[in-house]
Amino acid sequence: MSIRAVSYVLLLSSICSATATAEVKLAGVFGDHMVLQRDAAVPVWGWAEPKEGVAVSLGEQTKMTTANDQGKWIVLLDALEAGGPHTLSAVGANKITVSDVLVGEVWLCSGQSNMAMNVSRAKNFEKEKANANLALIRHFKTAAHATPDVQKDCAGAWSVCNSETVGGFSATAYFFGRKLHEELDVPIGLINSSWGGTDVAAWTSVAAQEAVDVIVPKLEAYNATIEQFDPAEADRTYKVALAKWEARAAAAKKAGKPVPRKPRQAGDPRVNPNRPGNLFNGMINPLIPYSIRGAIWYQGERNSKSVADGVLYAKQLKTLISDWRARWEQDDFPFITVQLPNFQAPQEKPVETTGWVMVREGELKSLRMKNTGIAITTDVGEAKDIHPRDKQSVGLRLALWALGTTYEQDILYSGPLMSFFQYRTGTVVDGKLRPGRMMVNFLHADGLKSADDQSLRGFAVADENRVFHKANARIDTATGMVILSSKHVGTPVAARYNWASNPHGNLVNAAGLPAAPFRTDFWDVTKE
Numbered sequence: 005m006s007i008r009a010v011s012y013v014l015l016l017s018s019i020c021s022a023t024a025t026a027e028v029k030l031a032g033v034f035g036d037h038m039v040l041q042r043d044a045a046v047p048v049w050g051w052a053e054p055k056e057g058v059a060v061s062l063g064e065q066t067k068m069t070t071a072n073d074q075g076k077w078i079v080l081l082d083a084l085e086a087g088g089p090h091t092l093s094a095v096g097a098n099k100i101t102v103s104d105v106l107v108g109e110v111w112l113c114s115g116q117s118n119m120a121m122n123v124s125r126a127k128n129f130e131k132e133k134a135n136a137n138l139a140l141i142r143h144f145k146t147a148a149h150a151t152p153d154v155q156k157d158c159a160g161a162w163s164v165c166n167s168e169t170v171g172g173f174s175a176t177a178y179f180f181g182r183k184l185h186e187e188l189d190v191p192i193g194l195i196n197s198s199w200g201g202t203d204v205a206a207w208t209s210v211a212a213q214e215a216v217d218v219i220v221p222k223l224e225a226y227n228a229t230i231e232q233f234d235p236a237e238a239d240r241t242y243k244v245a246l247a248k249w250e251a252r253a254a255a256a257k258k259a260g261k262p263v264p265r266k267p268r269q270a271g272d273p274r275v276n277p278n279r280p281g282n283l284f285n286g287m288i289n290p291l292i293p294y295s296i297r298g299a300i301w302y303q304g305e306r307n308s309k310s311v312a313d314g315v316l317y318a319k320q321l322k323t324l325i326s327d328w329r330a331r332w333e334q335d336d337f338p339f340i341t342v343q344l345p346n347f348q349a350p351q352e353k354p355v356e357t358t359g360w361v362m363v364r365e366g367e368l369k370s371l372r373m374k375n376t377g378i379a380i381t382t383d384v385g386e387a388k389d390i391h392p393r394d395k396q397s398v399g400l401r402l403a404l405w406a407l408g409t410t411y412e413q414d415i416l417y418s419g420p421l422m423s424f425f426q427y428r429t430g431t432v433v434d435g436k437l438r439p440g441r442m443m444v445n446f447l448h449a450d451g452l453k454s455a456d457d458q459s460l461r462g463f464a465v466a467d468e469n470r471v472f473h474k475a476n477a478r479i480d481t482a483t484g485m486v487i488l489s490s491k492h493v494g495t496p497v498a499a500r501y502n503w504a505s506n507p508h509g510n511l512v513n514a515a516g517l518p519a520a521p522f523r524t525d526f527w528d529v530t531k532e
Contacts, residue, residue, distance in 0.1 A: 026053035026075065028096030033294050036103050037162040039142045039193025041110045041295035042086040044334075049078035049293075050094060058096045062105065071096075076156075086190040104164075106140065108191030109184060110296045111406075113177035114207065114288070115303035117200030118342070118391060118398075123178050124171035127393040136170035140190070141181050143173045146197040149286030150206070150277035158290035162193075174198065176302050176342070179399025180406075187407055195296070197287045203278045203306045204320045207288060210281035212327035218319055223280050230273045242269040278306070284327075292331050298338030298410060299328065300402050304363040305344065305390060311530050314362025318369040325373060338410045340377035340402050343367045343520065345385025345392055351504035354464035354472040357532045360505040364521055371421070377405035380419040383455070383518045387506055401517065419517035420446035422501070425524050429495040440495040442488040443480075444524075451514025452479050452486070462509020463488050465496035470527060472500060477511075486511070498525035 030050040040046050048060050052071040059068050060079045067079035088106035093099060113119060123132060147159035163169045170178065174196040181192040199206075205213060205222060213219045245267040253263045277283055307317045325339050344364050370376045379401035386392040401419075408417025427442045442465055446452065454460055460477035465488050475488040475496075488499055502509040502521035511519040 026051070026056070027098045028052045028056070028058055028094050028100055030094055030100055030102070031156075031290070031294075032158045032160055033144065033146075033195070033291055034092070034102055035144075035160075035162050037105075037142050037164050038102065038144065039106045039108050039110055039162075039191050040081075040084060041193075041297060042107045042190065043083050044295050045083055046081040046295045047078055047293045048081060048092070048094070049076065051075045052077055052096045056096050058094060060092070060094050062090050062092045088191065106142065106191035106193070108140070108193060109188060110193040110195065110294070111177075111181070111184075112195045112197065112291070112296050112299040113174055113180070114197045114299065115301050115342075116198065116202045116306055118305070118395075119174055119176050119196070119198040119300075119302040120200050121175050121391055121395065122171060123173050123175045123395075125391070125393065126175040126179075126395045128396075129171070133167050133170060136165055136167050138165045138182065138185060141165035141178070141185055141192045142194065143169075143177065143181075144193065144195045145172070145174075146195065146287050146291070148199055148277075150199075150275055150279070150282040151286045152274055152279065152282060154285045155290050158287060175395035176398050176402070177300070179396050180300055180402045181399075183400055183403035184406065184411075187403075187413070188411065195291060195294070197291065198302075199277055199283060199287070201278075201306060202283060202303070203280075204303055204317065204324055205280040206278050206283040207303070208281065208320070208324040208327050209284045209289075209331070212323050212330075213280055213320075216319060216323050218316065219323065222316070226273070226280055230279075233270075233273050235272065238270040242267065288328070289331075293333060296332070296334070296337065298340065298406065300340050300342070302342040302398070304367060305360075308344070308359035308363045310359045311357060311362055311532075312359075314359035314366065315530065316366075317363045318366030321366055321370050322373060325370065325376065336373075336375040338375050338377065338406065339370070339373075340379065340405050341367045341370055342379045342398055342402065343381055345381040345398075346383065346387070346506040347385050347390055347392075348387060348505045350387060351462075351507045353504070354474045355500050355532075356504035357529045358505045361503060361521070362529060365523070368421075368520055368522070375409075377402075377409060378418070378520065379405060380518050380520045382502055382507055382509070382521060385506070404515075404517075416448060416450055416513060416515040416517070418448040420449045420452060420511060420513050420519035422520070422522040422524070423447045425499060427496050439489050439491055439493060442475075442496040442499045442524075443483075444486045444488065444499060445484070446486070446519065448517070449484055449513055452484060453512060453514070455510040455512045455516070455518070458510065460486070460509075460511055462502045462507050462511065464500050464503065465490050465493050466498045466525075467493050467495050468497055470498070470525075472498075472503075475499065498523070498527070500524070 071077040092102040404417040463475040464472040473492040500523040
């Protein structure tokens with residue numbers, strides 16, 4: 005018997021004879037059907053009696069440790085190859101066994117309602133359901149928990165993908181994971197930690213936000229609502245409103261008219277899911293340091309209420325990404341964001357600056373950070389539904405970015421992204437103005453074209469007076485640049501594209517991926 009084997013037997017002997025009363029427990033994210041990250045060290049952790057010995061085994065590996073003074077223990081499994089199923093066990097005063105464990109690619113999937121939206125609500129659900137017997141795709145749903153107190157653990161369960169379970173999966177996450185599985189042929193684990201209607205601030209630790217000057221006023225404003233909250237007064241106000249509603253509802257029913265909406269009782273702002281840090285505390289921190297390949301993020305709708313809120317979003321998203329990366333200690337792991345889709349009334353003016361537009365710009369600015377990505381979706385939204393049903397396109401575009409960057413496939417993985425521009429001044433010839441031109445260059449521009457074979461739409465230009473006009477746009481085949489001009493603009497010094505909540509631009513590349521909205525100016529949009 006080897007020295008290692010003898011040591012393990014001795015440890016088990018001491019563990020089994022221990023008098024400790026606290027049972028060994030694994031963190032909630034570890035459970036039957038889970039997926040562990042391949043080709044990387046894998047932390048496994050839990051709790052036991054302080055100073056209790058714990059042995060964790062998977063395959064031929066066994067790692068031994070001792071719980072600290074607070075009862076927490078953690079081991080680091082050596083890097084694993086894709087495959088399975090395996091059995092994971094943790095032995096202390098008792099033994100825990102986790103079965104059907106796969107090893108593959110693990111992604112955290114977070115955000116608000118469009119990430120939370122289930123496959124059952126996506127388009128073509130019956131067809132998707134019939135083709136969903138993909139047992140190597142697994143989905144973990146983190147239980148909803150908003151709290152001002154940082155949590156060590158969370159509830160949740162892993163599900164195996166099949167026609168009976170897929171309806172409850174995050175649609176964006178599932179279609180993302182399905183494409184990865186098709187291309188990589190390895191198990192896929194999707195950790196869905198999302199909550200509808202929530203602010204980016206809720207998903208970021210308070211400590212990280214307190215370190216950013218422009219975010220601090222938001223924290224102070226929310227803290228003021230907590231100080232002003234009076235539970236007794238809130239209850240009295242609700243009862244008065246409820247009594248009035250009951251009377252109006254009875255009158256409406258009697259008259260055969262629609263019943264007005266029932267009032268809602270004001271909740272305690274201390275445990276509100278939109279309180280800064282509350283969802284980080286309850287739904288992100290408990291997952292750390294579970295080994296992941298990266299994260300996908302679909303959020304921002306809540307932060308689009310005003311142009312000023314939208315402008316702030318760039319800094320808030322950057323803070324969240326930096327916060328998560330620092331706490332996970334997995335270097336700059338990939339972080340891919342869904343850019344908000346087209347929504348609300350179709351564009352009528354050359355440019356329409358809204359909070360929605362500025363959140364989009366904030367999402368685009370995240371590309372300035374290392375190892376970040378974006379899925380452009382301005383062509384797959386719905387004017388009258390903030391929850392568009394086409395999550396297939398969203399998941400596919402997220403997956404394309406991951407495949408082309410993280411997994412280094414040689415593919416066209418993004419829509420065109422504006423990279424630089426230049427302009428030429430207008431001239432007067434024979435007493436007539438010959439307008440100047442703006443030339444715009446793009447990345448990911450192979451096969452640049454119009455999506456519908458019509459003239460390019462969605463571009464606008466302005467001169468120094470900052471008034472935008474619809475631009476004539478064409479693709480210069482010699483340079484691959486888009487040439488913009490307007491008879492109303494002598495010398496265009498600024499250009500914008502798809503600058504509206506529901507734009508109509510049609511610039512795509514050879515893969516049919518849409519160009520991202522952009523602006524070349526740095527003008528103060530809060531004054532537009």
